[in-house]
Structure formats: C-alpha cells, structure tokens
Amino acid sequence: MAFPLVDQLxxxxxxxxxxxxxxxxxAPSPRAGAFGSIRNLEFLEEWRPFxxxxxxxxxxxxxxxxxxxxxxxxxxxxxxxNDIERILGDKAWAISFKDSACRCFGFMVSKKKxxxxxxxxxxxxxxxxxxxxxxxEQHIKNLLSPSTPxxxxxxxxxxxxxxxxxxxxxxSLREGVPTATSHGLWLNIPDYDAPTQxxxxxxxxxxxVDSVMTIPKGTLYPMCGMNLAxxxxxIGPGMYFGLMGEGQPIGRYDDMWAGWCTKVICDHMGVGCxxxxxxxxxxxxxxxxxxxxxxxxxxxxxxEIIPFFQNLTLSKTSTTVEECxxxxxxxxxxxxxxxxxxxxxxxxxxxxxxxxxxxLNPAKSA
Amino acid sequence: MAFPLVDQLxxxxxxxxxxxxxxxxxAPSPRAGAFGSIRNLEFLEEWRPFxxxxxxxxxxxxxxxxxxxxxxxxxxxxxxxNDIERILGDKAWAISFKDSACRCFGFMVSKKKxxxxxxxxxxxxxxxxxxxxxxxEQHIKNLLSPSTPxxxxxxxxxxxxxxxxxxxxxxSLREGVPTATSHGLWLNIPDYDAPTQxxxxxxxxxxxVDSVMTIPKGTLYPMCGMNLAxxxxxIGPGMYFGLMGEGQPIGRYDDMWAGWCTKVICDHMGVGCxxxxxxxxxxxxxxxxxxxxxxxxxxxxxxEIIPFFQNLTLSKTSTTVEECxxxxxxxxxxxxxxxxxxxxxxxxxxxxxxxxxxxLNPAKSA
Numbered sequence: 001m002a003f004p005l006v007d008q009l010x011x012x013x014x015x016x017x018x019x020x021x022x023x024x025x026x027a028p029s030p031r032a033g034a035f036g037s038i039r040n041l042e043f044l045e046e047w048r049p050f051x052x053x054x055x056x057x058x059x060x061x062x063x064x065x066x067x068x069x070x071x072x073x074x075x076x077x078x079x080x081x082n083d084i085e086r087i088l089g090d091k092a093w094a095i096s097f098k099d100s101a102c103r104c105f106g107f108m109v110s111k112k113k114x115x116x117x118x119x120x121x122x123x124x125x126x127x128x129x130x131x132x133x134x135x136x137e138q139h140i141k142n143l144l145s146p147s148t149p150x151x152x153x154x155x156x157x158x159x160x161x162x163x164x165x166x167x168x169x170x171x172s173l174r175e176g177v178p179t180a181t182s183h184g185l186w187l188n189i190p191d192y193d194a195p196t197q198x199x200x201x202x203x204x205x206x207x208x209v210d211s212v213m214t215i216p217k218g219t220l221y222p223m224c225g226m227n228l229a230x231x232x233x234x235i236g237p238g239m240y241f242g243l244m245g246e247g248q249p250i251g252r253y254d255d256m257w258a259g260w261c262t263k264v265i266c267d268h269m270g271v272g273c274x275x276x277x278x279x280x281x282x283x284x285x286x287x288x289x290x291x292x293x294x295x296x297x298x299x300x301x302x303x304e305i306i307p308f309f310q311n312l313t314l315s316k317t318s319t320t321v322e323e324c325x326x327x328x329x330x331x332x333x334x335x336x337x338x339x340x341x342x343x344x345x346x347x348x349x350x351x352x353x354x355x356x357x358x359x360l361n362p363a364k365s366a
Numbered sequence: 367m368a369f370p371l372v373d374q375l376x377x378x379x380x381x382x383x384x385x386x387x388x389x390x391x392x393a394p395s396p397r398a399g400a401f402g403s404i405r406n407l408e409f410l411e412e413w414r415p416f417x418x419x420x421x422x423x424x425x426x427x428x429x430x431x432x433x434x435x436x437x438x439x440x441x442x443x444x445x446x447x448n449d450i451e452r453i454l455g456d457k458a459w460a461i462s463f464k465d466s467a468c469r470c471f472g473f474m475v476s477k478k479k480x481x482x483x484x485x486x487x488x489x490x491x492x493x494x495x496x497x498x499x500x501x502x503e504q505h506i507k508n509l510l511s512p513s514t515p516x517x518x519x520x521x522x523x524x525x526x527x528x529x530x531x532x533x534x535x536x537x538s539l540r541e542g543v544p545t546a547t548s549h550g551l552w553l554n555i556p557d558y559d560a561p562t563q564x565x566x567x568x569x570x571x572x573x574x575v576d577s578v579m580t581i582p583k584g585t586l587y588p589m590c591g592m593n594l595a596x597x598x599x600x601i602g603p604g605m606y607f608g609l610m611g612e613g614q615p616i617g618r619y620d621d622m623w624a625g626w627c628t629k630v631i632c633d634h635m636g637v638g639c640x641x642x643x644x645x646x647x648x649x650x651x652x653x654x655x656x657x658x659x660x661x662x663x664x665x666x667x668x669x670e671i672i673p674f675f676q677n678l679t680l681s682k683t684s685t686t687v688e689e690c691x692x693x694x695x696x697x698x699x700x701x702x703x704x705x706x707x708x709x710x711x712x713x714x715x716x717x718x719x720x721x722x723x724x725x726l727n728p729a730k731s732a
Contacts, residue, residue: 222534
C-alpha cells in the first residue's frame with residue numbers, strides 16, 4: 001500500500017472522553033448509557049493499515065489529568081488543556097473546552113501542509129464491492145486535483161478517471177482552481193440535527209454515492225468535521241471551530257461555523273471546496289436530547305447567520321486568508337452582534353485565533 | 367407497472383432522419399457511415415414497456431415528404447416542417463430546420479403539464495443490480511418533489527427515501543421550492559463536445575452515480591436535451607431551443623441555450639432545476655468531425671455568453687416566465703449582439719417563440 005503525502009499530512013483527532021462524561025451526567029435518560037461509555041482511542045486499531053505511517057495530533061478536550069490510552073505503534077503528539085494554556089497563553093480562551101471544537105488547536109500547531117481530521121466514532125467503511133475504503137487516499141486525490149466552482153459539471157468531478165468536462169463546459173474554466181477543502185461523508189449514522197434524530201431515530205445512510213463534486217461558488221454548505229481534509233496553506237487560518245462547549249451558549253455548530261467562514265473565504269480567494277467521497281462508517285448516534293440542548297440556539301440563530309454569510313462580500317484589500325478572517329471577524333461583530341452578546345465574544349475569539357495562528361506559524365504569516 | 371401522470375405528460379421526440387443524411391453527406395470520412403444510416407423510430411420498441419401508455423409528440427426535422435415509421439401501438443401525433451409552417455405561419459422561422467432543436471415545437475403544441483424529451487439513440491439503461499431503469503418514473507419523482515436551490519445538502523436529494531436534510535441545514539428552507547426541470551444523465555457515450563470526443567474517442571461512462579441534486583441558485587450548468595423532463599407550467603415558455611441547423615452559424619448549442627435561459631429564469635422565479643438520475647443508455651457517438659464544424663463558433667462564443675448569463679439580473683417587474691423571456695430577449699440583443707449578427711436574429715427568434723407560445727397556449731398566457 002502506498003502512503004501518499006506521508007510527510008506532508010497530519011491527522012488531527014479530538015478525544016471526546018470528558019465530553020462523553022458530560023453528556024452522560026447531563027442526560028440521565030434511559031438512552032444515555034449508550035453514549036456515555038468512556039472510550040479510549042481504540043478506534044485507531046481499525047485504521048491502523050491506513051493511518052499508521054502518518055503523524056497524529058491528538059487534542060484531549062476535557063480534564064487534563066485523565067490519561068488517554070493510545071494504541072501502540074502510532075507516531076503522535078498529544079495536547080491537553082494545560083498544554084493549550086501554556087502554548088497560547090492569553091489567547092488560549094479562544095480554544096473551546098470540553099467540546100470537539102478543540103480540534104482546531106491541532107490545525108494551528110501542525111507544521112504540515114495538509115490536515116485530515118476524523119472523529120473517534122468513525123470507522124472504515126466499505127465500498128459497494130465490499131472493499132475497505134482508504135479514506136486518506138481519496139481525500140488526498142480530492143485535494144491534489146483541481147476544483148471547478150464557477151460552472152457545474154453534470155458528470156461530477158471532471159478530473160476523475162473515465163470522466164471529463166461535458167459538452168458546453170467553457171474551455172477557459174477547464175484548468176480549474178486549487179482545492180482547499182475535501183469534505184467526506186458517512187455511511188450508517190447520518191449527520192442529522194437533534195430534531196431529525198428524534199423524528200427518525202432508526203434512519204441509516206446506506207446509499208453509497210460514487211461521486212465527488214465542487215460546491216459551486218456562492219453556495220454555502222453544512223460542513224461536518226467528522227471526516228474532513230484541507231490544505232493548511234490555502235485555508236488553514238480560516239478553519240477556526242469557534243467557541244463551543246463549556247461556558248458557551250451553543251454546541252455542535254463548531255464545524256458549521258468553520259464551514260460558513262471557509263466557504264466564503266475560499267470563494268473570495270478563488271479556491272475550491274469539494275464534497276462527496278470518501279465515506280467513513282459512523283458508528284454511533286450521539287444523544288439527541290443532549291444534542292437538542294446544545295443545538296437549540298444554533299437552530300434559530302442559523303436562520304440569521306446563513307443569510308448573513310450568503311450576502312457577505314469581502315473587500316479586495318483582503319488578499320490573504322488571515323486578512324479575510326480578520327475582516328470577517330469585524331463583520332461578525334457588526335452584523336451578528338445584535339443576535340446575542342455571544343457573537344461579540346466570538347468575533348474576539350476569531351481575532352485571538354489569528355493571533356495564535358500567527359504566533360505558531362510565523363513564517364507563513366510574514 | 368404503474369404509469370404515473372399518464373394523462374399529464376407528453377413525450378417529445380425529434381426525429382433526426384434528415385439530419386443523419388446531412389451528416390453523412392457533409393462528412394465523407396471513413397467513420398461517417400456509422401452515423402449516417404437512416405433509422406426510423408424503432409428505438410421505441412425497447413421503451414415500449416415504459417412509454418406505451420403515454421402520448422408521443424414526434425417532430426420530424428427534415429424533408430417533410432419522407433415517411434417516418436413508428437412502431438405500432440403507440441399513441442402519437444407527428445409534425446413535419448409543413449405542419450410547423452401551417453400552424454405558426456410567420457413565426458415558423460423561429461423553429462430550427464434540420465436540427466433536433468426543432469423538438470421545442472413539441473413543447474409548444476403540447477397541452478400537458480409535463481414534458482419528457484428523449485433522443486432516438488437513447489435506450490433503456492440498467493442500474494448496478496441489472497434492473498432496467500424506468501426513466502419516466504424517476505423524472506416524475508424528481509419533478510413532483512421539491513428542489514433546494516438556496517443551500518447545499520451534502521447527502522444530496524433530502525426528499526429521497528432514507529435521506530433527509532443534514533445537521534446545519536436551515537429549517538426555514540426545508541420545504542424547498544417547486545421543481546421545474548429534471549435533467550437526466552447517460553451511461554455509455556458521455557455527452558462530450560467534439561474536441562473531447564476526438565481526444566478520447568473510446569471513453570465510455572460506466573459510473574452510475576446514485577443521486578439527484580438541485581443545481582444551486584446562481585450556478586449555471588450545461589443542460590443536455592437527450593434525457594430531459596420539465597414542468598411546462600413552471601418553465602415551458604423558457605424552453606426554446608434557439609436557432610440551429612440549416613441556415614444558422616452553429617449547431618449543438620440548442621439545449622445549452624435553453625439550459626442557460628431556463629436556469630436564469632428559474633433562479634429569478636424561485637423554482638428549481640435538478641440533475642442526476644435517471645440514466646439512459648446513449649448508444650452512439652455522433653460524428654466528431656461534423657460536430658466540430660457545428661460547434662466551433664459556439665466553443666468560443668460560450669466564453670462570452672456564459673459570463674453574460676452569470677451576470678444577468680432580471681427585473682422585478684418580470685413576474686411570469688413569458689415576461690422574463692421577453693426581457694431576456696432584449697438583454698441578448700443588447701448584450702450579445704456585438705459578438706455576431708446571429709444574436710440579433712436569435713433575440714428576434716426568442717420573441718417570435720413567445721408569440722407562437724401565446725398563440726398556441728392562450729389560456730395560460732391570459
């Protein structure tokens with residue numbers, strides 16, 4: 001087996017141990033037990049054939065005194081809350097606590113060009129022929145081939161073997177643009193919100209859709225952080241997962257926030273976001289009652305936030321992702337602050353995030 | 367087998383007999399023989415289990431004295447050039463001659479709510495389980511379920527069984543909007559332009575992508591007329607296939623033209639365009655040398671036409687498809703006339719088309 005980009009890609013994994021305890025504590029429903037068991041990172045055993053040569057960055061999201069067991073033979077670094085405080089100092093508050101949003105600290109400390117991030121309840125999926133899917137290989141294919149955000153290709157990814165641009169596709173657009181983000185999907189448990197989980201508790205995703213496509217320019221999408229890869233150089237400073245978890249009024253919008261911000265910035269910078277293959281096997285539905293509590297403000301706030309992002313234009317003077325992100329922070333402060341004081345704090349968090357990014361990535365920022 | 371909407375849908379088929387003769391005459395290459403044989407509508411035999419209860423509208427695109435053989439047992443009406451002249455009088459010039467673009471006359475004379483149009487070199491495809499695909503049934507599903515043009519759903523059509531809107535999809539957008547167009551795809555011979563056909567003469571589409579999706583608002587796509595269904599009430603007057611074939615400087619852009627126009631109008635009217643399933647089996651590649659001759663002006667013109675459509679805004683006072691189309695005709699005259707006098711004629715053709723439409727569809731226009 002080949003291991004593409006093995007020296008250029010980090011795998012970022014948030015551990016959700018304390019989160020699991022928190023969920024169990026706060027949701028003493030009959031179902032909670034199913035979600036509250038404390039796991040270690042044994043999910044890596046199943047990924048070993050695919051991940052072992054890669055470097056892992058593990059972010060421990062709760063009690064720093066807990067010891068996380070990591071299967072032997074993996075090359076990793078691990079950061080807990082104390083490490084984040086030590087490294088980021090007065091910017092550390094911008095990294096969420098007791099929430100998988102803390103994974104973005106891993107994006108910041110990585111020194112590699114590419115990131116793949118995955119949740120620890122995601123396992124190896126199989127294609128319709130029964131073959132285990134090499135998730136990294138497909139993400140890397142997606143990231144290394146261009147995107148086509150300016151015109152839709154009806155046969156999907158035109159760079160894939162056996163496919164091309166169809167009749168009527170402008171030739172001037174066939175070179176495409178660099179790909180910043182590769183958003184993979186999930187078989188088994190679909191990524192539903194709490195109300196949909198409650199209404200359709202038994203729904204499972206069994207449909208393997210054999211395609212990758214570029215999300216068109218000007219179109220927003222719900223980016224899920226479960227199975228996601230991106231190019232740090234092209235979009236890294238935009239991949240902040242916001243303020244979630246302990247002490248914050250919402251949760252489960254960390255990846256959505258990053259998705260809205262990165263899509264708007266990618267559109268501005270002329271780079272692409274892809275979605276589709278590869279699939280992972282998502283094993284467990286999180287507790288819908290807990291999810292509802294975390295999500296409910298987001299569910300109505302997003303009705304205002306999404307039009308805000310849809311109508312947002314970044315200025316021509318913002319020519320780097322960091323500049324775009326700082327401009328976006330001010331727009332969030334002005335444009336969303338009226339919804340809740342949270343958005344003012346979030347705007348401050350966005351600025352602190354960029355300050356932290358610059359501190360840890362000085363060469364790129366210069 | 368159920369035959370949904372059997373009283374509300376017409377199947378429109380252009381015959382390309384004279385077109386085939388023309389191609390054979392003008393392209394005396396060694397390969398031309400393969401494309402020049404005169405076929406009748408025997409392709410209907412394979413479709414009989416699916417199409418027989420539906421009404422067919424056949425448009426004969428060349429020499430009106432030729433007799434077309436139609437397999438027994440189908441319910442049909444047929445129009446040749448003489449019929450078009452008789453029915454449309456001084457507007458008949460707007461219907462292309464010796465080109466499958468003439469199919470849009472069938473859209474105009476239909477009295478039904480829905481149209482399905484298919485080329486006579488398209489046969490029944492099979493799904494990955496080997497089951498023949500009921501193309502009409504899938505198009506009807508697409509047309510009768512809503513579209514979601516305002517936000518991308520990463521699990522594709524949210525109305526399909528086993529699927530829903532994913533986390534982060536705004537609840538206010540989950541009702542969707544009515545679907546105007548259902549664009550189906552092709553297995554075997556992909557719909558490539560002449561240069562791609564020449565470069566990849568052996569490429570075949572073998573990938574069955576099991577999805578239907580809405581083309582997002584603001585995004586154009588290359589709409590192919592081979593396997594297409596639409597709602598006449600929602601978009602019919604926009605489905606003009608332009609001036610192609612004999613006496614015109616281009617060909618093979620008839621469906622592209624209709625695709626650009628209908629997408630812009632659908633976006634303005636707040637209705638949706640879907641693409642994906644169902645597949646047909648496209649049996650024969652047309653002659654790439656002949657195609658190049660027909661297409662080459664389109665290939666460079668589209669580099670200006672597509673940005674024109676991408677930047678086009680229809681005025682709020684255009685509240686019906688007919689009004690939108692007339693406004694579009696004037697924008698084409700002003701915005702594209704500098705490319706070639708053809709576009710001035712096309713703008714006149716667009717107006718003549720609407721006049722013809724109103725003549726044949728007086729109640730809807732009132």
